[in-house]
Amino acid sequence: MALAASSGPISADDAAGAQAPGALALEALGALAVGVAVIGADRRILLETPRFRELLGTCARAEALQGWGEDLAPREIELACGRRVRLAAARLAQGLLVSAEDVRGCVDPKRVADLARIDPLTGLGNRLMFQERLAEFAARRDAKAGAVAVLTIGLGRFKDIRESLGHPVGDALQRLVADRLRQVLGPDDLAARFGGDEFGLIQAGRPQPQSAAALADRVIDLLGRPYVVEGHLLNTPVNVGIALMPAGEGDGSLTLRGADLALCRARDAGHGTFRFFEAAMDDQVQTRRRLELDLRRALAMREFVLLYQPQLNLASHEITGFEALLRWHSPRHGVVPPSVFIPLAEEFGLIGAIGEWVIRTACREAAGWERPLSVAVNVSAAQFGASNLVPVVLSALGESGLDPRRLELEITESVLLKDDGSVLDVLRMVRRIGVHVSMDDFGTGYSSLSRLHSFPFDKIKIDQTFVRVQPNDTSATAIVRAISALGRSLGIATIAEGVETAEQFDRVAAAGCTDVQGYLISPPVPADRIADVMREHSASPAGT
Template identity: 55%
Template sequence: MSAIETSPVPIELAMNTAPSGSGPVGQASLAEEALRRLNRAVAVYSRDGAVQFSNGAFDALLRQPAFASGLAALFERTLALHSVRSEDTPLSLGERRVYQIETVPLSHGVLVTASDVSAEMAERKRVNDEARTDPLTGLGNRLLLREQLAELMSDLTLHPSAAAVLTIDLDRFKAVNDTLGHPVGDALLRVVADRIRSQLGRGDVVARLGGDEFAILQVDPQQPKAAESLAARLVDLLGRSYIVDGNLLNIGASVGVALLPGDCADGDQILKYADLALYRAKSAGRGTYRFFEMAMDEEMQARHTMEIDLRRALALREFSLVYQPQVNLDTSRITGFEALLRWHRAGGATVAPSDFIPLAEEIGLINPIGEWVIRNACREAAGWSEPLTIAVNVSASQFASATLIGTVVSALAESGLAPERLELEITESVLMDDTQSVIDILHSLRQLGVRVSMDDFGTGYSSLSYLRRFPFDKIKIDQSFIRGHEAEGPGGSAIVQAIAALGRSLGMTTTAEGVETEQQLSRVAAYGCTDVQGFLFSRPLPPDKIADVILNNRAQPSEPPRKTNDTQGGDSL
């Protein structure tokens, strides 16, 4: 096939080109004039590539080598593909000018038209970019990251290269939003985005996945060293103080890292693996980074199975309560019991509370489980032969749900239990997020006649300020000060003595938790604690054992009940 002509030629129509008149000649002249004046570039080529007709707009384009080259390739394709009526090809001619060429086979030639679609293409690019850009930070978004990952994963099969995906989650960001408002939170995210950008290499892709979550796709032959270096820099830089709208802010960052193609060969899975590593970093105390290990996926699968079983357990009533006595040191009498939750997993062993309570809190099941505990504890305690107290642990989630007071009122009414016999135990973590709201709820509970205790006292940061703001009925001294490393040195002893003295001055009962030996009992009694709880006296007991314990306690008031053979110990909800 001969090459097409790429030089402008005078217009010569096959039909007569008379200047005026009617009939075929006049119509041809009119058509020629119309085509000449048309802004759209038009030409007719013979099948051997000779220009039969071209207007001025086409001649101007034809002088540009890029247009002529693109047209030649397209012309040959048009002649080769007889079944194709037209072919559209955007062609860039520099200076942001883009033309779309269309070729239409004719009976004895080819019609060629070219249109300036620069504005249309620019708008299309703008819309395309917006669809892949996070409007708040200007970073890419999840769509962009997924596309870049997919492109990289397809290239890895042909051109293996080392890459890594890093997922980033900000620590303590929610507190900024809650206390200072979303405008400050948004401004902080923009500063965070700038700090992340400053650490990237030329080929790195960064995206904001939503909220305070970010991700980076890093291609570097020096993996995993390059990813570890970047993760360490991000943890350090993002953990430094910020000044935003006149506010001094301190947050942190945790980072999870997964490697390509070593960890897997699927974009969605590599993001999942990076998230698992991020979860491990946050579990390790935040402000750090972790690389994905296959054991993490196995643990997550086990966790997912437990989540399914936990949801089923609530419906199938696989939970039960056991009760651990609390003993007054002056009278050696049992004053009450603490209700502890147990889960007897279907087809398996009993699950430790420390394994499923955090999961229940995370997936939002702690509220219905906690309500079940309150109702059942009240109902069972109402049947005891003596009016002993029943203590129930209440989580921060239950306070945040705003249904706690209604649950307590309903449970007391249904069971007939006297309000003063119900004791709700809270930890300092309940007070840390929204102190005033929690204090208001505690006062409402007190007005009902319900007793309130602070559990695990001494392990938080603001214990004394909480005691000043709300008059608790009881302080429970964390077992780490009674046994373990803290109890061995003079520091632990001093803390227990100080708490006991504080309780006496405020008129509060002080209960030492975790007492297991006679030596520990003598020590806490000497320090001034009023009550004790622990395996030395009894492990947690099933409901059918309580009546005998109460009867024995009544018959032998001077002899503290000794520990039983029940092996289910530990704290729970």
């Protein structure tokens, strides 16, 4: 095309009468998201695409023509509407070729609306998309459509992983979870991410409730399998809450709330479980709120007590120490199990004060025992990360007069995830005092076996899930045997928790454990029963 011979600007819209090659070139330019114009030596526009006019308008077009001298470096201009446009230029024989591109990617309104419904981290839908899809199902009047199942999915231990290993690891884990969720979706199903540790599924077009139960089982199995993220082997126990909504009936928001309540019920039941929503769960939510209020008053009202469960050495058949176990006797709720109130205490920032009370009480009561036995106290990740743990331990020992060598602090594997040096520093300070340190619930979380040599543990406590298994469960026994062998090689004692039967006792002893703890030896008892337990044990055959 002879652009310089044109008497006025040529538009891509005028290409119909041009020669075929020129028309094709103009059509291609007009299809670009980038606006293009050719400017003559006299600064007149010789050619421009509709996109160029759309981006710049009449006033900004004039600005785009100015300032191009020897320097053709790209530049940005801001329009009156707030849009920023990037301009670039290249020399032609006829003048300049100028391109204009929207810096902010001003996509069409439909694309903006679509992006508002997508979770940017995982590519799944977000809560808005989830709620809108539920509203669509609720509005259907097709009786043949059947009920819709809403599943809310909770990932256990995710907060510990993210806080201890960092947000990049947490983000990578969520993307892997999303990939696995996509594997279970049917053609009419939807998956969404609600937040850090919660996802949602909508299952449509399937017979209910059996399809939802089968889907929940598959989700628990698939998402509960180990993940490898940046060299870390991570386990995230899964729970699922389910609520059903008949097509054309019900309320999507209420159905989602019901699934959330069912998820809370599943979490209360333990890892790897699912529950369907029941109307009675609303009452349970109100009970939980009352628990929160009463828990805040429990410490001041002296409603907490410590019970002590003995630990038996298998070589000597002697009781060598006791673990302090916290119990809450509430006037309103009765005996509240730790699995209920400890998570609440952590959630509402009460675990520090409660944990300090446990340490001080255990030291004071143990100091009054007839024999100098050890006392083990559980310390949460929140307590261990606090700056006052060591001062609290020193103060409790000083006030009680307890020999530091008799105190043992039990920490879980999640504490080790905070690999920033502070954990090791606190461990070393505790050891310098003379206090012993053990790893509790070993094997259930994020085991990094190579780290054990870096942390001065005195004891490894094997979680009861590997103890309370069927006699023919060879894999669990093999794990106990491997942990015991690891302990021997590192000079660390290994104690099997949750031993309740003679068969379990014999099995963990044969696997090489050095100590056992559980109801077979004795249930937890109050401090004033310690002497009785010791006498009863001494009088029993072979000290068992």
